[in-house]
Amino acid sequence: MGLRLRVDGDVVRGEVTFDRRQQGAPGIAHGGAVTTVLDDAVASLLVVLETPAVTANIHVDFRAPTLLHHPMTVEARATGRDGRKLHLTARLLDERATVVAEAQALFLAVDLEHFAKGGEALPEAWSGWGANAPG
Template identity: 30%
Template structure:
């Protein structure tokens, strides 16, 4: 299962490459971990020189959600709960790295955890998160994706 949206939709705030306001995140899998490097832009600041906590939560949410593709039965999910611990302020400027891994899967529920660090110093943990995610049902896909058949195929494991 691909971890990046390859459809023509591309409007997701976190990963949509055609969303001018978006974060434009891309992901890869490395040793059973979903990884993305991300460079915040000036407009992502809260206080001067500090990335807004909502952006940090979004980056972690997107990565943890992607960890569901690492499950024994890979699936796409929606966030049920996200707990973020902000350990340090996240500076504007340097390249950041988010890593997420699967903790468990039980029925339609997936649990994942992850951390946000400086890309060039992963021992510098800026924020951590744990989340619970719910697998999309065929009915959910019918409702949400009815106008985007390429996106539905992507979520079902095909090529968008």
């Protein structure tokens, strides 16, 4: 879906424009596609947090229709940490800066070995990821 994300200090920002491939109701993005963008944005905070982790849960509030073919921005922030529990939040905004969806996610820190369960080699860039993680 052409989502582009970048780290900006301790915030993750990005842009996405949904098209017919993500359509739910006519002209409107499917909530699952919107959730994917929000989940990906908060997951990218794991680089900032230097902590390998996985989504345990994600709650999404759909505030307004996410219209196809309209450029949207996404921003994600960490709001707290309690041991292995990372509390992360993200918002999707339309070109008028109206919040169309927002998410609160709970991620749980895991060892890198967690990702080896799929049987695929881990990216070289991940080596050492988490070595300096707090908690």
